[in-house]
Amino acid sequence: MNASNNHTSTHTPSTPDAPVPTRVHYHKQARELELGYASGDTYRLPVELLRVYSPSAEVRGHGGDTAVLQVGKKDVGLQNITQAGNYALKLHFDDGHDSGLYSWNYLHDLATHQHAYWNNYLERLEAAGASREPAGIQFKQL
Structure with missing residues (x-):
């Protein structure tokens, strides 16, 4: 799914352990990823939050407590969103970051x-x- 405009996607649940969104929508103007669930719950996640908490080794570190603080990401957006099987999304950020799967x-x-x-x-x-x-x-601040 291309993130150049507002996009909506529908997914089907895979396991009861993993709450699977029934709706994924990117709000480009607001830079927020909306997740809707069968329960009726809806959440809007700022893209900046998704970027700074990327599950990639580049951000989380390569083991232990070596997470790399992400700075300067206030204006980051999404270029593309792809589904990885039935278990995750891969987010392609406009700062070039695209590693890490968001289960x-x-x-x-x-x-x-x-x-x-x-x-x-x-x-x-x-x-x-x-x-x-x-x-x-x-x-x-002065």
Whole structure:
């Protein structure tokens, strides 16, 4: 599915353990991925959150506690979304990042705990003296 415009896709459930979205829709203007479930629950995940919590080894690190803090991702969007079998989505970001598969379980976890993930991300940025702003647009408080 191409993410150049708003896109909607329908998926069928695979296992009761993995809440599988019945609807996936990318809101390009808002830079949000909407996940709708058979239960009626709907979540909108900011693309920035999806990017900074990418399940790829590049972001999570190659084992242990070596996660790489992602900075400057405030304006990141999606170029493409592809389904990986019946268990995951592969998100292609407009900053070139496209490794890592977002399993249904992982997407549901991000959706249902997004405020905790977001606050953790902001705390890590602050501790590192880093910013959400893309390089070259760093704002400093005077």
